[in-house]
Amino acid sequence: MEIPNVADKWSGGVNEITLGATKDKGGSRTKTFTIGGAKSIPFMDFEGNPGQKPVVAMDVYDVPPEDWPETLTRPFADVLNDPAQWAKKCVEQYGADVICLKLDGIHPDKGNKSAEQAVKTVKAILAAVGVPLIIWGCEHDEKDNEVMPKVSQAARGENCLLGVVTQDSYKTLTATCLADGHALITLAPVDINIAKQVNILVSEMDFPLNRIVMFQSTGALGYGMEYTYSIQERERLAALTGDKMMSMPVICDVGHEAWRTKESKSEDSEVPQWGPRDERGPMWEAITAVSLLQSGVDIIRMNHPKAVATVKKCIERFY
Amino acid sequence: MISIGERINGMFKDVREAIQNKDPKAVKELAIKQTEAGASFLDVNVGTATADPAGAMKWLVEVVQDTVKTPIAIDSQKFDVVKAGLSVIKNEVLINSSKGDPEELDKFMSLAKEYNASLICLTMDKYGIPQDVERRMEIAMKIVEKAVEHEYELSKVYIDPVLFPINVDQKQPALMFDIFNQIKMISDPPPHRNVGLSNFSQGTKEKRLLARIFLAMGISYGLDAAVMDVLDKDLMDAAITAEIIMNQHVYSDSYLTACRK
Numbered sequence: 377m378e379i380p381n382v383a384d385k386w387s388g389g390v391n392e393i394t395l396g397a398t399k400d401k402g403g404s405r406t407k408t409f410t411i412g413g414a415k416s417i418p419f420m421d422f423e424g425n426p427g428q429k430p431v432v433a434m435d436v437y438d439v440p441p442e443d444w445p446e447t448l449t450r451p452f453a454d455v456l457n458d459p460a461q462w463a464k465k466c467v468e469q470y471g472a473d474v475i476c477l478k479l480d481g482i483h484p485d486k487g488n489k490s491a492e493q494a495v496k497t498v499k500a501i502l503a504a505v506g507v508p509l510i511i512w513g514c515e516h517d518e519k520d521n522e523v524m525p526k527v528s529q530a531a532r533g534e535n536c537l538l539g540v541v542t543q544d545s546y547k548t549l550t551a552t553c554l555a556d557g558h559a560l561i562t563l564a565p566v567d568i569n570i571a572k573q574v575n576i577l578v579s580e581m582d583f584p585l586n587r588i589v590m591f592q593s594t595g596a597l598g599y600g601m602e603y604t605y606s607i608q609e610r611e612r613l614a615a616l617t618g619d620k621m622m623s624m625p626v627i628c629d630v631g632h633e634a635w636r637t638k639e640s641k642s643e644d645s646e647v648p649q650w651g652p653r654d655e656r657g658p659m660w661e662a663i664t665a666v667s668l669l670q671s672g673v674d675i676i677r678m679n680h681p682k683a684v685a686t687v688k689k690c691i692e693r694f695y
Numbered sequence: 696m697i698s699i700g701e702r703i704n705g706m707f708k709d710v711r712e713a714i715q716n717k718d719p720k721a722v723k724e725l726a727i728k729q730t731e732a733g734a735s736f737l738d739v740n741v742g743t744a745t746a747d748p749a750g751a752m753k754w755l756v757e758v759v760q761d762t763v764k765t766p767i768a769i770d771s772q773k774f775d776v777v778k779a780g781l782s783v784i785k786n787e788v789l790i791n792s793s794k795g796d797p798e799e800l801d802k803f804m805s806l807a808k809e810y811n812a813s814l815i816c817l818t819m820d821k822y823g824i825p826q827d828v829e830r831r832m833e834i835a836m837k838i839v840e841k842a843v844e845h846e847y848e849l850s851k852v853y854i855d856p857v858l859f860p861i862n863v864d865q866k867q868p869a870l871m872f873d874i875f876n877q878i879k880m881i882s883d884p885p886p887h888r889n890v891g892l893s894n895f896s897q898g899t900k901e902k903r904l905l906a907r908i909f910l911a912m913g914i915s916y917g918l919d920a921a922v923m924d925v926l927d928k929d930l931m932d933a934a935i936t937a938e939i940i941m942n943q944h945v946y947s948d949s950y951l952t953a954c955r956k
Contacts, residue, residue: 385850385884572947580952614945621953622945 383423388618389415390427390625390674391586393559395474396508397535402557405534406506409473411589411674412625417612418672419694424616429695430669432684433510433677434472435631436462438489438497439481444679445641447657451681460500467505470681471688476510477501478632482523483514491526498527502534510537510627510675512561517545525552532556537627537675539563540591543574550581561627565593566600568607568622575621588624589675596633597664604628605671612672628668631679634661658682666690696934697920699768699789700725700734701893703755705742714744714751719758726762733955734925736789737763739780740770749779756780768815768922774802781810789813791922792855795834796820800841813851815889818874824857828870831856832877839882852886853920854878858895861905868895868909872916879917888913889920892930903927911937931955 392413397403414427440456441449451470455462459477466472479494481487498511511527513520525548528538539561541549546562553560562578564570571590579585592608595601614622634640639650640657650656661683665676669690678684702725705711709721729737737759741751752771759767766787769780777790792815793803800816807814818825818834825831835854842852856874859867875888890913896905907930910921914937925931935954939946947953 569946569948572945572953573949576947576949576953610945619945621947 383420384417386415386424386616388616388620388623389413389424390612390615390672391588391623392428393587393589393625395510395535395537395559397533397557401535402533403535404502404506405508407508408535409508414612414672415616417616418670426695428674429691430673431473431675432471432688432691433474433476433627433675434466434470434684435476435478435677435679436466436501437478437480438494439487441480444635445643445653445657447640447653448635448680459497460504463501464504467507470684472507472684474508474510474675475501475505476512476677478512479514479523479527481514482519483516484519486514488519491523494523494527495530498530502531508536509534510539510561510677512539513549515540517542521545521548524549528552528556528558531558535559537561537589539589539627541574541578543570543577546574546578547581550578550583553587554581554583559587559589561589561591562624563591563593566595566603566607568592568610571607571611572619572621575624579621585620585623589627590622590624591627591629594629594633594664594668596630596637597660597667598639599633599637601664601667605668608668608671608673625674626672627675627677628665628673629677630665630668631661631677631683634664634683635679658686662686669694696914696938697735697887697889698733698925698931698934699736699738699791699889699920699922700729700732700765700925701738701891701922702729702924702926703737703759704740704770705744705751706740707742711742711744714741714755717754719762722755722758723762726759726765729925730763730765732925732928733931734765736766736768738768738770738791738922740791741776748773748776752776752780753783756783760785770922774806777803778806781806781812784810784812787813789815789853791815792817792853794819794821795838797837797841800838801845804841804845804847807851808845808847813853814847815853815855816886818854818856824859826864826867828873828877831870831874835874835878835881835886839886842886849882849886850884853889854886855889855891858890858892858909860895860897860899862899871913871918875913875917887920888918889922890918892921892923903929906930907933910934914938915941 390412394410396405396408416424463475481489537559540563562574640660658680665687713721745751768789770791816838818831896902
C-alpha cells in the first residue's frame with residue numbers, strides 16, 4: 377500500500393532578520409547572524425524550508441546579578457564586575473553567537489544607573505566583541521524611555537536588537553530604533569492576541585514588520601513552559617498561514633527563567649536526592665531550551681556555559 | 696476571504712463608456728480604489744458594451760495591469776473572450792467561469808492549466824441550474840473528477856453553486872450553507888467555495904444588509920471566496936469579523952486594521 381503524503385503546504389513563513397552590521401554596512405561587527413526564514417513547522421523540513429538555525433545569545437548584566445547561585449556565578453567569577461570582559465569570555469570561551477546585554481542596573485530599585493553609565497557599558501562591549509548585540513532595558517517604562525534612546529544612539533549603525541516594547545509603552549523605543557537602524561523586540565506576556573496588537577501598533581508607526589522579533593515572556597520547565605510553548609507554536613502556525621502581523625522571529629529568555637526555579641537553584645544539602653546542582657542546574661536550563669526550540673524559536677537567551685554547549689550541540693545536530 | 700472586486704464590468708455605465716471611448720480613466724480609478732479596499736482579485740467583464748468583446752477584454756486587462764498589481768479575474772462565459780484576456784495577462788489570474796458540463800470543463804481546465812490560472816466552475820450544465828443540494832453536489836463532484844483527470848490543482852478550483860436572488864427563491868440561501876459544508880469535504884485539499892454576492896440581493900431594498908449577513912453566515916459554513924462589492928467597507932469588515940469568529944486569524948484589538956493590510 378502506498379503511504380499517503382500528508383505534508384502540509386504553507387503559504388507564508390517567518391521573516392528573516394539580519395542582526396549586526398559589518399564595516400561595509402556601517403557598523404563595526406566582525407560577525408553577523410541572520411535569523412528566521414522558516415517556511416515549515418520546526419523539524420518538519422519535508423513541508424518546506426526550515427529556515428535559519430536558531431542562535432544562542434548569552435546574557436551579560438551591567439551589574440553583578442544578586443540572585444544567581446554559585447553554580448552560575450562560578451564560570452564568570454572573574455568578570456562579573458566587568459561587562460565587556462564578561463561578553464568577551466562568553467564569545468571566546470563559551471561560544472556565544474550573540475551577546476544580550478541586560479541593563480538591570482538602570483532600574484530605580486537595582487542601582488538606578490544613569491544613561492551615561494549605560495552608554496559607556498554598551499560602547500565597551502561593542503569594542504570588546506565582534507558579535508551582534510541585543511540590548512535589553514530594565515522593563516521599567518519611565519527609566520527605559522530615558523536610557524534606551526541614548527543607548528540606541530551610541531550603538532547607531534551596529535544593527536542591534538533592542539527591547540522591549542509593550543502595548544502600553546512602545547512609542548519612544550520604536551521611534552528610536554527606527555532612527556538608529558536597530559531591530560526591535562515586542563513583548564506581550566503569554567498573550568498571543570496582545571502579541572499581535574503590539575506588532576500592529578508598532579507597524580502603524582511605520583516600523584518595518586521585517587525588523588521585529590517577538591517575545592512572549594518565557595516559562596521554565598515546570599513553571600509554565602507549556603504556555604509559552606503553545607503560544608509560540610500558534611504564532612508559528614499563524615506565520616505559516618500568511619498572517620503578516622505574526623510572521624516575526626521569536627526570542628526566548630531561557631537562562632533567567634530556568635535559574636529562578638528551585639530545581640536548579642537549591643543547594644545540594646537541601647535536596648540531596650536531586651543530585652548535584654552543578655549538573656542539575658545546567659540540565660534544567662538546557663532541557664527548557666531544547667523543548668522550546670520545538671515550538672519555533674529563533675534566538676535563545678541563556679546563562680550557563682554547560683547548558684549553552686548542550687543546546688548548541690543539539691542545534692548543530694537537528695537543524 | 697478571497698474577495699473578487701466586481702466593479703470593472705461593462706454593465707456599469709462608467710465602465711461601458713470607458714470601453715466605448717477607449718478612455719482608461721474610470722477603469723484605472725476603479726482598479727486603484729478596489730485594490731486599496733483590499734480586493735484579492737479584480738473582476739474584469741466587458742458586458743455588452745461592444746461588438747468586439749475579445750478586443751475590449753484585452754484592452755481592459757492591459758489598462759488594469761498597467762495600473763495595479765492586483766491579480767485579475769477574467770469574467771466571461773465566452774471561450775474566445777477569456778482566451779483573448781489571458782493572451783495579455785502578466786500576473787496571477789482567475790478565470791470566471793466555466794459551466795459544469797464535461798466538455799466545457801475539458802476546454803476551460805486545459806486553458807487554465809496552460810496559463811497556470813485558477814478557475815471558477817459553476818454547478819450548472821446544459822440542463823440548467825439545479826434547484827437542490829443533491830444535483831448541485833453531483834456537478835461539484837464531476838468538477839473535482841475532471842480536475843483530477845486533468846491533473847489540475849484542486850486549490851486552483853473555485854466551485855460556485857450559483858446563488859439565486861433572495862427575492863426569486865427564498866429557500867435557496869439556506870441550501871447554500873449545506874453545499875459549502877459538503878464541498879469542503881469533497882477532497883483534500885478542497886476546492887474553494889465561491890458565490891456571486893451582489894446577485895443575491897439585487898433588486899431588494901436592503902441590498903447591502905442582505906449581502907453582508909449572507910456573507911458572514913456563509914463564511915461560518917466554509918464560504919471562502921465571493922465576487923462582491925469590495926468598496927462596501929461594512930461588507931469587507933463583516934467578512935473579516937466572521938473569519939475572526941471562525942478562528943481563521945489570530946484576534947487582536949486592531950484585527951480590522953491588521954486584516955485590511
